[in-house]
Amino acid sequence: MQAILNFINQNVELIYIVILMIFLGIEIIGRVPSVLHTPLMSGANAIHGVVIIGAIIVMGKAESDNYMALILGFLAVILGTLNVVGGFVVTDRMLEMFKKKKTPIPKGEKNMK
Amino acid sequence: MQAILNFINQNVELIYIVILMIFLGIEIIGRVPSVLHTPLMSGANAIHGVVIIGAIIVMGKAESDNYMALILGFLAVILGTLNVVGGFVVTDRMLEMFKKKKTPIPKGEKNMK
Amino acid sequence: MSISILSLCYLIASVTFILGLKMLSNPATARRGNLIAAGGMAIAIAGTIFLYDNDGKKLGNYAWIFGGLIIGSIIGTLTAKKVKMTAMPELVSFFNGMGGACAALISIVEFDYLFRENRTLDSAWFNNVAPAGHYLTIVAGTIIGSISFAGSVIAWGKLNGKIKDFSFKGQHIFNLVVFALALGAAVFTWYSNVKIANIPFFITVFLALLYGVFFVLPIGGADMPVVISLLNSFTGVAAACGGFLYNNKAMLTGGILVGAAGTLLTILMCRAMNRSLKNVLIGSFGGAAKGTESKAGEFGSYKEISLSDAAMLMAYAKKVMIVPGYGLAVAQAQHTCHELEKLLNEKGVEVKYAIHPVAGRMPGHMNVLLAEADVNYENLLEMQDANNEFKTTDVVLILGANDVVNPAAKNDPSSPIYGMPVLEVEQAKTVIVNKRSMKPGYAGIENELFFQPKTSMLFGDAKKVLQDLLVEIKNT
Amino acid sequence: MSISILSLCYLIASVTFILGLKMLSNPATARRGNLIAAGGMAIAIAGTIFLYDNDGKKLGNYAWIFGGLIIGSIIGTLTAKKVKMTAMPELVSFFNGMGGACAALISIVEFDYLFRENRTLDSAWFNNVAPAGHYLTIVAGTIIGSISFAGSVIAWGKLNGKIKDFSFKGQHIFNLVVFALALGAAVFTWYSNVKIANIPFFITVFLALLYGVFFVLPIGGADMPVVISLLNSFTGVAAACGGFLYNNKAMLTGGILVGAAGTLLTILMCRAMNRSLKNVLIGSFGGAAKGTESKAGEFGSYKEISLSDAAMLMAYAKKVMIVPGYGLAVAQAQHTCHELEKLLNEKGVEVKYAIHPVAGRMPGHMNVLLAEADVNYENLLEMQDANNEFKTTDVVLILGANDVVNPAAKNDPSSPIYGMPVLEVEQAKTVIVNKRSMKPGYAGIENELFFQPKTSMLFGDAKKVLQDLLVEIKNT
């Protein structure tokens, strides 16, 4: 208990950030139309590719004799990049297909406002 | 420039919290029906009464010979409390008036889901 | 230990604020949301009082603190409970002002500390002794808080009629100058000798208050809801400054949250009545110009109806729809209106109210008004439902409403209110309009509806007319 | 200095992620949103490479880093560009798995550091030498990452048909046990001797992978979109663990954001096809049971229609609506379908497509499918518009759709899909249904529509039938 409280106290900012992020994540996509579920999933998938940063740091810190770190790190960088690049590209391709179909909407209403 | 960057770096967590809060504030009330504008305004008004905390701290820190702090602090506590208590009470009274009218909604749809 | 619990309290408070505000924006959950936020607030306050300590030093002066809390609570509760429903916006404005003052006072005291600590050392400059960030937050809190205090009090005075609109040529320039001077004084403080640094600072405070007054004075009373909402978000930011000052997360998050939400809400309000914020703040001058009737009579002539005929029409109608507007509020005729409803019901006439979201002078004004005369909520139709029922309505009785039933919003792209959804009363069989004259309403534009064949005017003060109608109908 | 710029980069990245995701959830802005997020990502990556330094130590091994980045980018871009549109969900699942693996690898390396530093000192326990919080995040990252990796790869295999559903009695108990053992091994690591702490840890990794595999294996292929979305949010959390590990805000915020949004999205997906998440994950066993045709024939008999009659009907119709469903995707008949459309157009028949949001096996499946056969987007009607047009439609041609046109969703409260909005094809003059048999669809329930008088069945594989129809119509 005591320990937990102290932990909270020391990392209170981080905890705030996490909690607010959770709220935001939920609020933001609350009203997505179901036809967009797939692209949205794909886009989110690309975003968590940010884990690549960790891979880069691992790779960059590895001493040249620490083969495990070098090899695993290298692998991590490749896979992470796959996630990021592939993710964004495939999402863009998907959206390309909904794009044209959606133009009527902005044309129709957006201009009114 | 340099100074600003350092400031950002030192307070990066706070800055995050502020930015996320701004996003949240906007997302949260994005879809409020105009009939609720007044109660919402009133509720928000009550919430910023949280400034009372500052007043309490000022009051509590004031040395017994520092009359300025004592008097202004005392005033601040009173006004802050007015804001908080009055704010929440009046909001509740307002909503009381919309309440009954709104019950049909949950009855009608909510149960379906 | 206690500190850890305190930051937990603040965390909880912040979360309840977010949840509360979220629930407040949905009719079904609004009331619970308000209570939740209140609960969080209570936790934060209690926590501060009992757990706060900065490096070992706990808070003192409990007598003063509790004294203040008790006094504030009593006054707050009483005023909030006693106030007439229609006077609530004023009260909100008043409370908002108190919050602003509180924020300003805190900052002033903090400045005072900075000042006392250093004035003893001679011929040092304030900027050498005071940390910049600290001073910056103090100044921000002071200025914003003062503006929001002064502005809110003026708005409050305007709404309850104590203060009249007041504006003079070039007032905007004047305001800008005052504001600039306020900032200037703050900067001057920064560069002045520690001994006298307090003088320019208090000039800053004074100028900020002055700005607050002149910022709100010229704005038309009808636009006060918007202004209050704006000042509301100001106070939020001021509170956030306090949060920075004491590195207090509850104040910070709560303040920013209200600051952001309040700003958006202000914009939404303007949009609801088809105006831009700028237009509300600056355009207010046109107040006179807006009232123009240049276009008067362009729609040809209108016809009047006698009380007895009107009474007849309603008494023998199957379904009557009442469209209340600002005029009903001015005439304080809500109770008489309710009596009319009951009387018609006795005669077997179905009576409903068509409520436009921006009818009156504040959002939900009509709900509040009719609630006071305890009209049954089931009979208040929102715009959508109302528009569906007009087709099957025999008589529409418009009481002091004008813009919200103006067909120009649908038909005339040149009209200033074009695009605002309105009550389509012209779908009903007959329309009876009660107002005192042919004068336009808030938007200051002619209303074609009054000149349509199925419309007939019933002039006079809403209350008076309704009372006469009651008599007439009784006699039929 | 450089550090400050770096944290600014991360700040920008976080904001773009939020904005991007927000825009992605609105058709009009989705594509821009994706680009914005990508831009933020680029900034974050570049910043890390060039500005990162922890107390003075900059990053090295640039050759390896850029090598990895280049290889990854090339493979990623190519696969993403080459993949057939209908195979995109598989690809998403694959990429998601790579992300999970990346997170797991990072944690493993970090553990390895902890391990090497301390294994030299003899007879110390791991928990004496390793900081608890640090170890906790490592374990969390490892386990979650591994699960999401293994699971995603299985899901990928299932979607492209390489892996078949596989389940055995009491599999859930088994899964729970495996998961518990994984946690157990992690705890054991914590209390084991520093010299051999790595052995139990790698057992943890292995068990986590195993769990991932058996978690996804039994779930029906049709539910993969939901599972992928779930694993997607897992990877998000794993990334967030990395954020804690390096106190890196971009990773933290990005990860949490996806974790939260992904979880909600998963729930929304389930809701869109009227199922609970639990039902998708556990209920999947019932797969067989669901296929029941116990109720078969309860609606009496159905009538068939000959190819020529069908061709005739359509050729002489004014307006034909095509309702594509999962069957069309299975038969890969989208191109043939497009030809039919063109042919009918030549004959002066108006042809539109009625798209149900959950037709097929992934959200937007039909849009993707028909886009591949480059059908003109103006002709794809969303459910609402379609339902309004059916009244004026002469012939509705249903190609391999079933649940999405099942009237039970409206009429029969006992039906498992009751409440799901469906295409109301029965409003049209005549309905022609193409499927291979009377077997039920995904939901495993009878479809009354097939037995209604205005409906007639046209059995056969969608592609085959369409080709024959083409010939027939040409000859009319």
Ligand SMILES: NC(=O)c1ccc[n+]([C@@H]2O[C@H](COP(=O)([O-])OP(=O)(O)OC[C@H]3O[C@@H](n4cnc5c(N)ncnc54)[C@H](OP(=O)(O)O)[C@@H]3O)[C@@H](O)[C@H]2O)c1
């Ligand atoms: N709800 C909000 O939040 C809000 C806030 C600010 C502004 N507004 C604006 O206010 C307007 C509201 O529309 P509305 O139709 O309710 O009001 P309105 O358009 O302002 O019209 C009110 C009418 O009532 C008549 N009236 C005044 N006193 C009367 C009395 N004692 N007895 C009978 N009639 C009386 C006036 O005509 P006579 O002078 O000829 O009697 C006037 O034409 C909209 O334009 C809206 O945008 C709304």
Ligand SMILES: NC(=O)c1ccc[n+]([C@@H]2O[C@H](COP(=O)([O-])OP(=O)(O)OC[C@H]3O[C@@H](n4cnc5c(N)ncnc54)[C@H](OP(=O)(O)O)[C@@H]3O)[C@@H](O)[C@H]2O)c1
């Ligand atoms: N969109 C999503 O996100 C998603 C994800 C998972 C599940 N689902 C669910 O999937 C269902 C989608 O509805 P739906 O109507 O599109 O599909 P469906 O209800 O699953 O029915 C598909 C029909 O196509 C027929 N068929 C199969 N192969 C065929 C072929 N080669 N040629 C002609 N017909 C063929 C099958 O009947 P025969 O076997 O007799 O030919 C089957 O009845 C909904 O229940 C939805 O909830 C949707």
